[in-house]
Amino acid sequence: MTFSLYLEVLVQGVLTGLVYGLMALGLSVIFGVVRVVNFAHGEFAVLAMYTTFVLFTVLHLDPIVAAIPIAALFFVMGWLLQRFVVQPFIHRPQHDQFILLVGLAIVLVNALLMIFGPDSRHTNLAYSYDSWFVGPIIVDKVRAYAAAAAVVVTAALFAFFRFTLVGTAIRACADNLTGAAVVGLDVKKLYALTFGLGLACAGAAGAIMVALTDVTPMLAPSFTLLAFTIVIIGGLGSMAGALLGGLLIGVAEALASIIVAPSMKSMVSFALLVAVLALRPQGLLGKPAT
């Protein structure tokens, strides 16, 4: 009995963790290439959640389907953001960039608060409470769909970076910026593209997240922090690390919910963060600093 309960929670954690991983992937990609920390990452994810919520309420569009147009929309948004807001800050001190994005995060979260109010909004899907019996455990349908969607988007992103010319060019920028500029890559354009991709991840993850949890503006800062925690645990600049971090945090939070208390779950992620910083500061899959 208890064993199957733990197994069930473990599976749940893995499924949620895949969605977390997708969100963190966006942050990791932006940081890895543009070297700017998107402090408004969680805010963009929550913006996507509200967009999804509106699409669902007005057009009855399923959140997981909505992830596609929202990812496209957020790609454009990220492109514009990089081109017109972040690009002038590229050569400014890191603190300035950080404060700029903190300002943007404040604007976003409070705009959402003004428009939608502080109450949490629930999206009631037809299959919200359906589940499958897999051997001894129960798997929520909605969570499985969400995880599958996250895996598809993640796989698409990996394929893009691995197999396309533009993807390779972006990786070149991340590896050696001067070298990339020397061989004639348009770094500015690639930066905008990368920021777009990063926000598309946040957007898709946000849309998918609507299927799993109620949305309130207060989620935004905690998502930003969550994404950061995942990226640091996994190792900065490592895409696989972001996924591994997402899974770890997903599982840790799920287990903490039943072992300690649901409201304490964020403390478990921070404990993990502190442990990683103390024992392996470069992250689980990161390269050691030289």
Place this chain on the structure above:
Amino acid sequence: MIAHGAIAQILAGVSRRARVLIGGLAIVMLAAPLVLDRYLLSVLILVCLAAYTGQAWNILLGFAGLLSLGHALYLGLGAYVSAALYVHFGIGPWLGVFPAVAVCIVVAASLGWLAFRFRIEGVYFALLTIAFAEVARVGFDHIGFTGGAGGFFLPVRSEDQGQWWNLRGGPTFFYYLALLLAAAAFVLCAALRRSRVGHRWLAVREDPEAARALGIDINRARMSALVLSAAMTGIAGVFQAFYANNLFPSQIFDISRSIDIILAPIIGGVGTLFGPILGAFVLAPLGEVLISITGAIGLNAPGTKALFFGLFLMAIIAGVPSGLWPRLRELLRLRSASR
């Protein structure tokens, strides 16, 4: 005598014009309660408090080059420790401030130990400060001893009024206390700026590698800035607890509180002595004006004020990244010695 010497030393490089301005400001601030009503005085208390916490935060980023986005942690710890000692053991805040500051120092030192040992810098350091504050926020939600998420309340009894030794008093009392804090922080920062340790901080801020080559222990320099900044913020927490008389983990440890702390110095000018003061003077009245304007046009949804502050922050960092004070200083034709 030592204090007098310190002040004389601080004033040594300050131009006549600047001295007149400082003196004028001091007189205006001292006389303010005579002419201001309760409401305006409460705004001025916010100004002084923002100037004080801004000064404390500025030591970390402005002097030592470390960005903390979790200073609410020390505010909350100072507030909770002193309030718990008062409510549960009857220990007054003048005594309670010492354990409160001690707790802040221990927490800041452990954060610093974790961060500096592994050369966690820049953005990672900022993240770590947020994470620590979040742990405190969630943790205090579960500490029944201080009321948990339901809040912790200090008794407000009419017979206690005027007990200055328990920080019980009217607005005028709190105003002078806040003014004293702000003035003391200013003097302290001015003295530190010219001290050996201040120069070490600046060296570490400008170029850690060069500072190390000069034989400066950069971890020690950073640690001292962090601990001092945390201790000062903890004192503001004690003030906050006895001024507001209620504490909620979701408010006092919240990231928005940390943002409030950093707004004044960023707007006024990071690394300057007058920046936090100027920023506080711009910010608190601006907030009040915004509230009344948005209220008048029926836009008083929660978040309006914060939205404008966010835009303001972006505009400042994009347009005048060194803050308003350096501009104002030029306008007033003050010599750079009064930085």
